Amino acid sequence: MIDRSAVLPAIPRPWLDRAGRLSWLKLAVFLACIAPALYLAAAYRLDALGAKPITALIHATGEWAVRFLLFSLAISPLRRIADWAKVIAVRRMLGITVMAYAVAHLTLYAVDQNLILTKVVSEIALRLYLTIGFVALIGLIALGLTSTDAAIRNLGPNWNRLHRLVYTIAVLALVHYFLQSKIDVTDPVFSAGLFLLLMGWRVMRRFKWPERPWSLLLLAILAGLATAGLEAAWYGLASGVPASLVLAANLDFSGPIRPAWWVLAVGLSLPLLALVRRPKARAAGPAPTRRPAATPRRDPVREPLSPRA
Template structure:
């Protein structure tokens, strides 16, 4: 009786359509990181939908939904910009797997933001177009949305291959689109701009890190601490300048409010808190990279 050779069955290649499931990696395996981020992307939409169903959005629920989707579009857009700094500082390469998902989510919430505005205008498209053309903050927001759609439409692997270096040039527009979104956020907030000031401070923090990277400045914990402090100070100055120009409030009063902790914590302090995550993460990484005391590298150990 002859013995037949046995070989372990090879792992089946993933089905072509499996890569389109957002919680799978490129090999078709479940990625817990992608699954967690996917659920986080869905959570705000589910929360807004449930609140609407329970009539918990106040007297103007559609207006609340418009504001909610716009705010989350801004948050997810900034989250996508935060992936590269966190990936490098934390030495966590797998974070790159969720950057595209965050960007596409920002686009989806921004589209929902516009659709809800159309609903609020009773589907009067003529009025919607005229409002976008005549009201500057709507014009700015619409231009940003068009840019987001362009980035989302070219975020596929096929588009990356076909566009070559032009893909990188196009996707650098993400910074300009973020600026447009923040300006739109400021102009529609009108009275209380604490939220747009905070998110602008986060954007300044992220762009500050990119400037450090471009000029090859040290990314050690002390340098990242200075970056966090600088972003917080710029945020405080931005808030004072906005209130001074928009409502005539003396800049000194706004700046002094940052040192008054009897009321709400000002955006600059929240930006500092977010910024401190970078030096703390870098410090933790430096400890991990340091060889343990008494442990001798095999290459340096004395020969027997």
């Protein structure tokens, strides 16, 4: 009899860990990754996306690509600050999800252009925001295709260099998001503010600044202020609105809450996580000290003791 398992390719099961056991964390993240796609498909089927459903799908898939990109960049801070080592297991899944939504974003744009590829190519070449988005997409595809264990082994140290491009890709994606949004850039400003918050944490790690609750609180405040400044600068350059009016809108709570406050709210979760972790670390207490073992005598017949690594 023919062993079908040797002929048929293995079906990906991202909810399993490396030992083949069910991981509730990976299952929850997998369901969260596909939930927006299922919702958009159902909304399209039920004709609930407005007069231009394809346009709505183009915007939604692009927005979810940016969101999942930010989620993937949040894995390292969550792992370090919350002392949650297991969360690193879902970073690859999030990266593949970003690529999938970005590819769907471009595919739907091609559908909107009646699949006339020459028109799609010319639009990408002639419109700056499309060119920037396409470059970001190429980068995401490159990172997605090299996210396998085999690629990591084959690329060696070059793998880390390649995947550091994710920060440049994120900047390009955010610029594309801003330019595509045109008038109302509330959502792009919020996404950019979260990116500044995540990159600020990486700057702290890079220069080995202390990750204490007070320093993380300062980071959250600076990220909120930078978000407000970014919003004021964008409206001032794009539409000529005085920066003072945009900044003053952040203190007017009679209307929608501005993105800077939402970034501050997200940033405040970092010192809170640090505060929750610190009592646990103190409760665990210092590791018990052990008396140094006596140095064994070397047997001239055996190999000499190897030096400590």
